Amino acid sequence: xxxxxxxxxxxxxxxxxxxxxxxxxxxxxxxxxxxxxxxxxxxxxxxxxxxxxxxxxxxxxxxxxxxxxxxxxxxxxxxxxxxxxxxxxxxxxxxxxxxxxxxxxxxxxxxxxxxxxxxxxxxxxxxxxxxxxxxxxxxxxxxxxxxxxxxxxxxxxxxxxxxxxxxxxxxxxxxxxxxxxxxxxxxxxxxxxxxxxxxxxxxxxxxxxxxxxxxxxxxxxxxxxxxxxxxxxxxxxxxxxxxxxxxxxxxxxxxxxxxxxxxxxxxxxxxxxxxxxxxxxxxxxxxxxxxxxxxxxxxxxxxxxxxxxxxxxxxxxxxxxxxxxxxxxxxxxxxxxxxxxxxxxxxxxxxxxxxxxxxxxxxxxxxxxxxxxxxxxxxxxxxxxxxxxxxxxxxxxxxxxxxxxxxxxxxxxxxxxxxxxxxxxxxxxxxxxxxxxxxxxxxxxxxxxxxxxxxxxxxxxxxxxxxxxxxxxxxxxxxxxxxxxxxxxxxxxxxxxxxxxxxxxxxxxxxxxxxxxxxxxxxxxxxxxxxxxxxxxxxxxxxxxxxxxxxxxxxxxxxxxxxxxxxxxxxxxxxxxxxxxxxxxxxxxxxxxxxxxxxxxxxxxxxxxxxxxxxxxxxxxxx
Amino acid sequence: xxxxxxxxxxxxxxxxxxxxxxxxxxxxxxxxxxxxxxxxxxxxxxxxxxxxxxxxxxxxxxxxxxxxxxxxxxxxxxxxxxxxxxxxxxxxxxxxxxxxxxxxxxxxxxxxxxxxxxxxxxxxxxxxxxxxxxxxxxxxxxxxxxxxxxxxxxxxxxxxxxxxxxxxxxxxxxxxx
Numbered sequence: 001x002x003x004x005x006x007x008x009x010x011x012x013x014x015x016x017x018x019x020x021x022x023x024x025x026x027x028x029x030x031x032x033x034x035x036x037x038x039x040x041x042x043x044x045x046x047x048x049x050x051x052x053x054x055x056x057x058x059x060x061x062x063x064x065x066x067x068x069x070x071x072x073x074x075x076x077x078x079x080x081x082x083x084x085x086x087x088x089x090x091x092x093x094x095x096x097x098x099x100x101x102x103x104x105x106x107x108x109x110x111x112x113x114x115x116x117x118x119x120x121x122x123x124x125x126x127x128x129x130x131x132x133x134x135x136x137x138x139x140x141x142x143x144x145x146x147x148x149x150x151x152x153x154x155x156x157x158x159x160x161x162x163x164x165x166x167x168x169x170x171x172x173x174x175x176x177x178x179x180x181x182x183x184x185x186x187x188x189x190x191x192x193x194x195x196x197x198x199x200x201x202x203x204x205x206x207x208x209x210x211x212x213x214x215x216x217x218x219x220x221x222x223x224x225x226x227x228x229x230x231x232x233x234x235x236x237x238x239x240x241x242x243x244x245x246x247x248x249x250x251x252x253x254x255x256x257x258x259x260x261x262x263x264x265x266x267x268x269x270x271x272x273x274x275x276x277x278x279x280x281x282x283x284x285x286x287x288x289x290x291x292x293x294x295x296x297x298x299x300x301x302x303x304x305x306x307x308x309x310x311x312x313x314x315x316x317x318x319x320x321x322x323x324x325x326x327x328x329x330x331x332x333x334x335x336x337x338x339x340x341x342x343x344x345x346x347x348x349x350x351x352x353x354x355x356x357x358x359x360x361x362x363x364x365x366x367x368x369x370x371x372x373x374x375x376x377x378x379x380x381x382x383x384x385x386x387x388x389x390x391x392x393x394x395x396x397x398x399x400x401x402x403x404x405x406x407x408x409x410x411x412x413x414x415x416x417x418x419x420x421x422x423x424x425x426x427x428x429x430x431x432x433x434x435x436x437x438x439x440x441x442x443x444x445x446x447x448x449x450x451x452x453x454x455x456x457x458x459x460x461x462x463x464x465x466x467x468x469x470x471x472x473x474x475x476x477x478x479x480x481x482x483x484x485x486x487x488x489x490x491x492x493x494x495x496x497x498x499x500x501x502x503x504x505x506x507x508x509x510x511x512x513x514x515x516x517x518x519x520x521x522x523x524x525x526x527x528x529x530x531x532x533x534x535x536x537x538x539x540x541x542x543x544x545x546x547x548x549x550x551x552x553x554x555x556x557x558x559x560x561x562x563x564x565x566x567x568x569x570x571x572x573x574x575x576x577x578x579x580x581x582x583x584x585x586x587x588x589x590x591x592x593x594x595x596x597x598x599x600x601x602x603x604x605x606x607x608x609x610x611x612x613x614x615x616x617x618x619x620x621x622x623x
Numbered sequence: 624x625x626x627x628x629x630x631x632x633x634x635x636x637x638x639x640x641x642x643x644x645x646x647x648x649x650x651x652x653x654x655x656x657x658x659x660x661x662x663x664x665x666x667x668x669x670x671x672x673x674x675x676x677x678x679x680x681x682x683x684x685x686x687x688x689x690x691x692x693x694x695x696x697x698x699x700x701x702x703x704x705x706x707x708x709x710x711x712x713x714x715x716x717x718x719x720x721x722x723x724x725x726x727x728x729x730x731x732x733x734x735x736x737x738x739x740x741x742x743x744x745x746x747x748x749x750x751x752x753x754x755x756x757x758x759x760x761x762x763x764x765x766x767x768x769x770x771x772x773x774x775x776x777x778x779x780x781x782x783x784x785x786x787x788x789x790x791x792x793x794x795x796x797x798x799x800x
Contacts, residue, residue: 389656418680
């Protein structure tokens with residue numbers, strides 16, 4: 001903590017006149033913008049009165065890009081130049097996406113050389129940051145037209161599970177669009193704010209967010225205007241789309257289609273299924289006509305079909321409540337987010353599990369944007385700053401690579417941000433003058449199973465014996481969830497610093513898989529960790545003995561030296577064998593054998609030092 | 624430059640003691656956050672904002688330390704100049720080791736399916752009770768200035784805490800999370 005120069009922040013900034021700030025829900029499918037209008041935050045509509053802006057951009061040669069509904073229309077005739085779901089590309093590298101089935105309609109630009117998944121269009125190649133910027137620019141224009149003024153700041157929502165790279169790129173997109181970002185806000189937190197402020201509630205809130213393709217649950221506590229995120233969780237392979245798929249199967253069997261569906265059959269049925277699902281939110285029975293046949297589905301059938309999917313959502317709720325250390329009886333409110341939560345089967349299951357009705361007064365498509373608008377209004381200074389405060393958590397553990405490709409976790413997941421944590425590391429070899437630091441994100445024990453965020457080097461460490469240098473590495477995560485890392489050699493004050501800004505990141509599916517894998521592999525990982533640690537220690541011992549032999553070999557007679565070399569060779573064999581017990585035994589043996597030698601060296605160096613001789617520097621051993 | 628000279632208890636206006644009023648701790652935490660969170664300085668100079676980030680990081684660290692009994696006990700020992708990372712066999716009585724072995728055995732013997740859940744709940748309650756009793760002992764020892772005795776109890780708390788985590792994991796496995 002000595003590294004941080006800390007002082008109590010000064011007085012509050014002077015209260016300015018009413019300034020324009022908006023909240024933006026930058027969604028995968030649709031985006032919305034909201035602002036405070038006469039004391040109430042509302043979603044702003046475009047010239048034609050539409051609140052939802054499809055997150056679609058069509059690029060045309062020599063013309064401005066087309067954003068929204070018009071671009072969505074174009075997606076059918078001009079798929080190659082029309083970019084949908086750019087949000088799914090954020091934070092990913094070209095290599096990860098090049099061969100993905102999901103993005104097969106695009107031609108990626110290989111010539112950029114920055115690793116970004118830029119798509120070739122009639123208006124040049126466009127990376128996801130540029131596409132997101134075009135959507136944000138359009139939202140900004142809608143807002144300025146409605147509010148008749150210049151925007152001074154925006155709050156943009158991101159999924160709670162967005163990693164460092166995805167957050168950073170969202171911020172970059174805003175900058176590119178000329179918007180000043182006041183804060184990145186997690187979507188579930190925004191939804192809780194939208195409800196929490198009206199009622200001035202105290203208590204614990206579950207945010208149940210079922211999107212088209214992902215499912216997120218967050219648990220927040222609200223006390224005297226302060227929202228604290230207690231735990232988050234999710235299922236990134238579960239969404240409204242899955243409910244459509246089970247209806248497709250149901251309709252196909254009614255239509256007598258037993259073979260695998262053709263692409264066209266599937267497409268037609270999917271459209272019918274989606275429409276039927278929406279209708280089932282309003283009525284008990286739906287008829288659809290498919291190639292001359294009339295197919296039906298009623299609410300009871302749909303409930304039976306979707307039972308497993310619904311059970312999965314409830315199981316995730318259970319898990320999150322447990323992570324927060326609470327009981328479901330302690331949940332005071334349930335907030336429903338996302339169009340798919342309109343389904344009566346879901347609402348009924350949620351009500352039954354929690355023993356209370358979920359909150360549904362605010363349109364589940366708009367609730368996130370409204371929360372962001374409220375936060376924007378507070379941050380720009382239009383509302384009393386004492387009204388409320390949001391305390392978020394980091395979604396994934398942050399750590400650093402140590403010897404043997406192990407991860408030392410520095411900030412565990414679900415830690416409240418901002419947070420700063422420091423950890424001291426030391427050199428591995430005598431005379432080591434540089435240290436390479438590798439920052440990773442994830443829950444697993446081994447570096448290769450986590451996501452690499454950045455690498456940097458601390459140089460000019462004064463040469464010392466292994467283990468003598470003290471390098472303090474400090475991780476700082478700010479309120480937006482963005483990380484910066486500082487390394488300092490404590491005896492010289494030598495500093496190295498990096499703002500972590502990787503060119504690619506993890507998708508939510510990766511995050512979920514990594515979380516799951518970390519649970520599945522916990523035991524195996526610990527075993528590997530113990531072995532690697534033993535190997536690292538044994539190697540250090542071998543290095544130390546070798547260095548001592550090189551320096552003070554004359555203290556050993558031929559026989560002693562042979563015995564020592566034999567023990568070293570045996571330990572090296574044990575290291576390679578990967579047998580932890582053998583490593584342990586051989587290390588002990590070598591330690592016993594070298595004890596006499598160490599004592600003699602000590603005597604020699606003390607007597608030299610007493611005579612005023614300089615102890616020669618230990619040469620660093622070459623690899 | 625006030626923050627880094629104060630210890631965590633002073634920062635939260637609390638007496639330096641193991642017995643912490645959790646409600647007061649939470650209230651003071653929210654008050655400190657409300658005053659100094661970076662969101663309060665959204666329009667301010669970069670340097671002001673950085674100060675706010677650093678100060679609230681310290682508040683979060685202090686809150687996390689003080690609200691959890693085990694971390695709070697470790698912190699108190701550190702304030703007394705004790706190294707809580709080092710455990711020697713002598714720090715742990717034979718009695719504790721036997722107790723540990725017994726508890727661990729009963730945990731290992733349980734069937735691997737849901738039928739073990741009621742027994743796990745019982746075990747959990749048993750260990751929680753022990754943990755609570757140790758907290759009391761720790762507070763008493765520290766209050767009496769018996770730092771070494773407190774340190775011994777702290778290591779016992781560490782063991783019990785670890786065991787509680789294992790019971791939790793056992794439950795989660797059987798619940799299919």
